[in-house]
Amino acid sequence: MTLDYRPVPLAVDSDIHSTVAASRFDPQRRTIRPIGVYALRGLASTGDRLFALDSIRGYVLEIDPKTDNTTVVNPSFVQEFTDAVGLSVDGDEIWFAREHQVLWCRFTDFTPQHFVTLPYPVNGIAVWKSTVYVSCQKAGYILIFDRTSGRQITRFPAPGVGAENLTVKDEELWVSDDVEQTVYCMDRATGEVRFSVLTPFASPSGVAFHNGTDADESVLYVSYAQEEAYIRDDPNNPEFPYQLTFRDRTFIHPLHVRYLPEQQYTLSNGYLIEMSYVEEISPLEEVDITDLEWHIALPADTPRQTVRSVEAIGIPFTERIKDGQRVAVFKFDIASHQGFLFGWKALLELRGIKYQLKPTDVERIPALSLEYQRKYLVDDDDLAMDTPLITAAAQEAIGTETNLLRKILKIRNYVYDRLSYAIKPHIDTPEIVWERGTGSCGEYVGVLLALARLNGIACRTVGRYKCPPYADRQNIPLEPDFNHVWIEFFVPGYGWLPMESNVDDVIENGPYPTRFFMGLPWYHVEMGKDITFESIQTPNQSLDVSIGDLAINHVRFTILGELPTD
Secondary structure, X not given: OXXXXXXXXXXXXXHHXXXXXXXXOOOOOOOEOOOOOOOEEEEEEOOOOEEEEEOOOOEEEEEXXXXXXXXXXXXXXXXXXXXXXXXXXXXXXXXXXXXXXXXEEEOOEEEEEEEEEOOOOOOEEEEEOOEEXXXXXXXXXXXXXXXXXXXXXXXXXXXXXXXXXXXXXXXXEEEEEOOOOEEEEEEOOOOOEEEEEEOOOOOEEEEEEEEOOOOOOEEEEEEEEEEEEEEEEOOOOOOOOEEEEEEEEEEEEEOOOEEEOOOOEEEEEEEEEEEEEEEEEOOOOOOOEEEEEEEEEOEOOEOOEEEEEEEEEOOOOEEEEEOOEEEEEEEEEEOOOOOOEEEEEXXXXXXXXXXXXXXXHHOOOOOOOHHHHHHHOOOOOOOOOOOHXXXXXXHHHHOOOOOHHHXXXXXXXXXXXXXXXXXXXXXXXXXXXXXXXXXXXXXXHHHHHHHHHHOOOOEEEEEEEEOOOOOOOOOOEEOOOOOEEEEEEEEOOOEEEEEOOOOOOOOOOOOOOOOOEOEEOOOEEEEOOOOOOEEEEOOOOOOOOOHHHHEEEEEEEEEEEEEOOO
C-alpha cells in the first residue's frame, strides 16, 4: 500500500522563489495560523469544515484553512471547554475530554453530557459509527467503548509514550503522539501499527483528515502546541532593557506521508535547503605551510537526502571518493598574516524518514560478513572496548537478549539510564564518560559504539550538522549552535539504520520515546559516514598544527521551501 498526500512539486532552482511564494496558497503546504488562539489540543473535520479546540481559552473553533479566519462556535460555553483536550465531531455531536471524563454535546446545545469516567486523565478521542476510541497516556492504552452503552469492548497498547490524539479514516485509526513527534497508522480493528511517520514539527497535539479545495483531495492536518522562548523589550529596566520570556506557539500544518512497504520505511515532509560550510583561515600563531591539502566531507545521497548540487566557495576544490563517501579536497599554501575563506555550498532535499522493521523481521537474518566484522566490530577510535568497566557494561546492557533490534534498543536505553547530556570542549573515552555519568553527543556515540560492537552489532558514526529545526523560518540564514553526530547500526540482509545519540529522556528514567530509533527528522544532514569529516595533510606529513589552530568554521542553512514526498 502506498499513501501519498502529494503536494505540487517545486519548480527548477531558478524559479524557486516564485514557486515558494505560490505554495503559500497550496492547501498541501500552507501553514494555518488561527487568529487569537493559544494552545490547540484537538483537531477534527466533518470533511468540509475544520474544527479545533483551544484548551486555554475553552474555544471550539471553526477555521478556514485558506485564510486563517477563526470563528468561536461556543461563545457562551467557554468555561465548559477550558482545559479540555481531544476533539471529535460526528454529525451534530462534539466529543471531547476534561481530566478523567469523556464528554459530548451538540452544536445546538453545548451543555456537556457525560459518557464515561476513567481512573486516569484522558488525552484523545475519536468517534466512528458505534465505536468510541479513547487514549490514556497514564494507562498506556487506547480504550475502545460501545457508543450506545458506554461499555468497554477492548483495548490496544498505546503505540507511543506521550499524550495521543486520535482520528479515524476508513479502516484505519490515526494517532498523533506529542512526545514521539510521530503519527501512527493503526488497524482500527486489531490495533496493529501498519506504519509510523515523523512530523516536521515538535509536539503534535491533534490530527484530522480534511477535504481540500478539490473534494477528492484529502489533506492530513496535524496541529502543534508548545511554548517558545523569545526576547522582548523591558522599558522599565534601562540597565538591562531586554527580557527572556516564553509565549504560546500553536498552528496547523499538513503532514505528507509516503509509505514504501517494500523498502520498509516512510518519508514525511521535506524541505529544499541550502547549506554552506566555510573555513576562515585565521591562524593562532605565525605559520608557513606549503602544498596543504584540506579535506572536507560532502553531503551524501541517501533514501531521505538528495544532493542537487555542490559548488565551491572562495577557492575551487577537486572531489575524491573515500570509502564510498564524497570529499572536497582544497589545495593551497598558508603564509603568515594571511586570511581567506574557502568551503562549499550544497543544495539539498531533506526529508523525515522512519524505518518500519520489527523484531520479528530480524529473527532469521544472515550472519555478519567477515569484512564487516573486521571493520565494524573493532576498537578503531579509542573506544576502551578492552577495559573491564566497558566490557561489563556491554554484558549487563543486553542481559540474555539475542534479537538484534531488541539488543540495540536495550543498549540505547541502558546508556540513557546512566548518562546525562552535557557539552564538553573535548571528547573523552567511554570509560571516563561512564565513570563521570555525563557526556556530549560525541561521547554518547563513543559509548554506544563500544557497547554495540562488543555485542556483535556493526555500527558506525554519522554526522555532522543539524539545520535549526524551524521549518517555517524560510529564506533567512540559520546558524546551528553546535555540530552533531549520531550512529548507524547494520542489519545483515537489510542495511544501515539510524539511531540518535542524544539522550531522549523527556520522561525521567523512561520510558524513552523511539522517535529517532530507526528514524531521522528532516533537519539532520548526513555526511562523513565511515570517514573523518575534516582533515589536513601535506606531502611530507610534517604538520604539527591542528585545524582549530588554523581556521574558524562558519556553517549556515537557508530553508528555501517545502518539497513533495516522492
